[in-house]
Amino acid sequence: MLREVVRGLSTTLKSMFEKPVTIQYPEVKRPVRNRYRGRHHLRRYENGLERCIGCSLCAAACPAGAIFVEASENTDEERYSPGERYASTYEINMMRCIFCGYCEDACPTQAIVLGDNYELSFTDRTQAIYGKAMLLDPVPGGGAPTPQRTEPGKFTRAVPEMKNPEDEEASA
Ligand code: SF4
Ligand code: SF4
Numbered sequence: 083m084l085r086e087v088v089r090g091l092s093t094t095l096k097s098m099f100e101k102p103v104t105i106q107y108p109e110v111k112r113p114v115r116n117r118y119r120g121r122h123h124l125r126r127y128e129n130g131l132e133r134c135i136g137c138s139l140c141a142a143a144c145p146a147g148a149i150f151v152e153a154s155e156n157t158d159e160e161r162y163s164p165g166e167r168y169a170s171t172y173e174i175n176m177m178r179c180i181f182c183g184y185c186e187d188a189c190p191t192q193a194i195v196l197g198d199n200y201e202l203s204f205t206d207r208t209q210a211i212y213g214k215a216m217l218l219d220p221v222p223g224g225g226a227p228t229p230q231r232t233e234p235g236k237f238t239r240a241v242p243e244m245k246n247p248e249d250e251e252a253s254a
Contacts, residue, residue, distance in 0.1 A: 108201075119181045119196040122174055124217045130225030132162050132218065133193035135240040136169035143188035148178035156237075160229040165240025168228075172214040176202055190241045 105112055114120065125133045136153025152171035162168035185194050204210045221227050 114198045114200065118198055118200075119183050121176075121197055121199040121202055122179075122185070122194055122212070122217055123197050123219055124169075124172065124214065125193055125195060126219050126222060126225065126228075127164075128222055128225055129230075130221045130227055131164060131230065131237070132168060132228055133191040134169045134172060134189075135163050135165050135191055135193070136167045136172075137190065137240075139188040139190065140185035140194050143184040145182060145184060146178040146180050148175045149173070149185060150175075158232050158234045158237075161232045161237060162228040162230075163240070164237040164242075167240070169214065172217060174212045174217065175210060176204070176212055177207065177210040 127133060136151055138151045138153070141149040141151050150171065150173045151169050153167040154170035156162055156166060156168050181196065183196055186192075186196055
């Protein structure tokens with residue numbers, strides 16, 4: 083009996099000097115893996131224009147029907163994104179989302195990305211719908227907020243010109 087008590091206490095004593103496996107969340111946050119898929123955000127270009135062109139490809143690719151996009155027309159006096167259209171409404175229902183990343187893969191302008199934020203909590207259904215104001219990144223330093231007044235004929239391409247990575251590898 084005494085032997086068992088001593089054995090039990092020695093286990094307790096030993097664990098007091100071991101490195102704890104728990105952390106003091108939320109003061110301390112554990113870094114996530116590189117490929118972790120957390121809360122989405124909508125990116126901007128360096129000049130502040132929004133990458134999202136309201137094409138709805140992300141909504142079409144979403145297996146959970148979690149995304150709702152409504153597009154409106156850009157003008158040079160009131161431009162939100164390059165090209166003809168921008169997302170005037172962009173919503174993700176976080177209660178539906180399964181964090182598969184298909185929206186990210188489908189996006190032609192790399193506007194929607196899943197980040198590393200896992201602190202998603204809400205107390206009613208309406209709070210679970212994340213709108214554009216919540217999702218859109220802040221304006222980067224040196225950029226201007228949207229809508230912007232832009233030079234006519236400058237931002238006609240909705241999708242940026244991209245190089246074939248294989249060509250770049252070949253020339254390196
Ligand atoms: S991560 Fe998947 S489920 Fe969530 S919004 Fe994107 S496509 Fe839909
Ligand atoms: S996030 Fe990308 S795929 Fe979705 S509407 Fe905007 S540009 Fe299109």
